[in-house]
Amino acid sequence: MNAKRLLALVVLLTTMGSLAGCGRTFLIGRDQEIQIGREAAEDFERRNPVDRTSERARWMARIGNRVAEAAQPPEYPYEFVLVREDVNNAFALPGGPIYVYDGLIDTLEADEDRVAWVCGHEITHVRQQHAIQRVERAMGAQLLIQWLLGGATERDIATAVAGLSIQAYSRSNEFEADRLGVRFAAEAGYDPTAAIPVLDTFRELQGRDPSDFEILFHSHPGSTDRRDAVIEFIEENEYQGRYYP
Numbered sequence: 148m149n150a151k152r153l154l155a156l157v158v159l160l161t162t163m164g165s166l167a168g169c170g171r172t173f174l175i176g177r178d179q180e181i182q183i184g185r186e187a188a189e190d191f192e193r194r195n196p197v198d199r200t201s202e203r204a205r206w207m208a209r210i211g212n213r214v215a216e217a218a219q220p221p222e223y224p225y226e227f228v229l230v231r232e233d234v235n236n237a238f239a240l241p242g243g244p245i246y247v248y249d250g251l252i253d254t255l256e257a258d259e260d261r262v263a264w265v266c267g268h269e270i271t272h273v274r275q276q277h278a279i280q281r282v283e284r285a286m287g288a289q290l291l292i293q294w295l296l297g298g299a300t301e302r303d304i305a306t307a308v309a310g311l312s313i314q315a316y317s318r319s320n321e322f323e324a325d326r327l328g329v330r331f332a333a334e335a336g337y338d339p340t341a342a343i344p345v346l347d348t349f350r351e352l353q354g355r356d357p358s359d360f361e362i363l364f365h366s367h368p369g370s371t372d373r374r375d376a377v378i379e380f381i382e383e384n385e386y387q388g389r390y391y392p
């Protein structure tokens with residue numbers, strides 16, 4: 148074991164108890180976070196029909212990049228990639244890769260304000276490190292220690308991350324992503340009230356299509372709670388738009 152890893156292990160063992168619920172990642176640094184996300188993205192892209200070149204893919208990426216600029220710092224290498232599948236979903240991997248499905252864009256009637264809020268929501272899962280914290284929690288101490296000792300590779304971790312996409316975020320993570328999504332969309336010049344019709348759509352779809360994992364799968368918090376919280380945030384910040392005058 149080299150000195151750096153030994154030190155990391157000591158720190159890990161002495162601080163683990165107090166870390167629970169502390170909110171920021173501690174064990175995984177920014178570079179590793181980005182690396183883990185990249186590996187998981189490669190893994191995802193081997194198995195799914197991704198699209199970076201069509202007109203719709205470039206349109207969606209332009210919206211995402213504009214919203215991402217409003218969300219900096221902290222800096223992450225965001226990338227917005229279309230997935231050519233008729234699924235109502237979008238999700239983020241740690242460190243920057245964000246995937247939006249064709250089916251969701253259709254459902255949102257390819258409305259740029261609505262897509263901007265979805266991008267802002269997913270950006271928040273990266274920026275506030277919800278995505279990597281979920282990885283840390285799910286990996287648990289055993290895999291982390293193994294990795295620190297050199298017994299687990301980044302690919303093992305990436306595989307663990309890829310499987311995580313089907314797990315829900317916590318209630319507070321979702322509310323934060325909804326609120327900051329509104330803020331970043333507004334700062335990027337999109338109509339921040341577009342969050343309201345998106346959440347209405349989710350509520351309609353929720354009963355129909357439980358296979359959709361990130362946005363729609365959540366039974367907690369319910370879409371009604373999320374809608375109420377978003378309206379409260381819009382009022383507090385005096386945001387205006389087509390859907391909430």
Ligand SMILES: [Zn+2]
Pocket residue numbers: 268272316321324361362
């Ligand atoms: Zn979310």
